[in-house]
Amino acid sequence: MGGRSVADMSTFTDRSATALVVIDVQKGVVAGAHRRDEVVANIVSLVDRARTAGTPVVWVQHSSEHLARGSAEWEYVAELAPESSEPLVHKRFGDSFEDTDLESVLAAAGVGSLVVTGAQTDACIRSTIHGAFVRGYDVTLVADAHTTEDLTDWGAPAPEQVVAHTNLYWQHQSAPGRTAAVLQSAEVEFAR
Template sequence: MDKCALLVIDVQNAMFDESNPIYQGEQLLRNLQDLINNARTANVPVFYVQHNDEEFENGTTSWEIHSSITPNDGEVVIQKHTPDSFHETELQDKLEERQIQNLVIAGNQTEYCIDTTSRRAFSLGYNVTLVKDAHTTWDSDTLCAKQIINHHNEVLGNAFATLKETKEIQFL
């Protein structure tokens, strides 16, 4: 994938709290580690997005990016306050600086930040690849996490993104 970047959204400690862990969190981390390692090996930039609100308060342990996927020095970390990783952030400018045209998206939370960012990236003209086994969420009152993930993969894959599994992503 030429002019490509990996976008890792909201993989922060609070989402792996033992009292309310995100669905299949350990598998998510393994998939993200593979994606990040493959991107770095291919010299594909990795961009991290970090959510900020009352649950993810800047500077707290729960706000920090999970230690198993810590950004390397020089990798971009974008701070956001809404589900849209582009809204009132530097993401668009940072991607344009590197002439990025293709985004591989993974992370949290499927029905909010993954969905919104994927749609916005598509609307901004990016070729979006959603890693269908590298985003997750929690059960809701009406649907289990697996149903939410499957639904969003179907909807986003039909109109806004190409769907691929972690093992199918080739950065070289």
């Protein structure tokens, strides 16, 4: 089956570009994540393909009281390394747009469509996809390129259910002038 290009129908009339957004794939965030190695490998593949196609790759890195900036846990996983020319957005809240320069980074690159990957599905991924959508972006969630940890001890569903539910409901999101989609990593095509 051939891949499908991500949509470029956002509410931004002057932003036809797509960006791959990699959220919080940090050592301390994904250490115990569901299917960690598979998800990271899928993100590595997407990053490589985006770079080859000339699609901007935007990195987001979280810091908090429990994830101190500059600590080993705060660093991106060894498999993923932002290039010096790629924007790195530092955040302190779940939504990657909240109190960050993400919007200005995307605007400067003419981006109106996002392909979203990373962690944690039930926190920063959900916050960011909703945040992007309400701000007018087309948002494609990569079904097999986001993950979360097991929080069943605190009453949450199992991580595989969290991922599956997020993939299920996101494909049915709708709003005027923009699209929401869910694709497998192998289905994502970045236009050259």
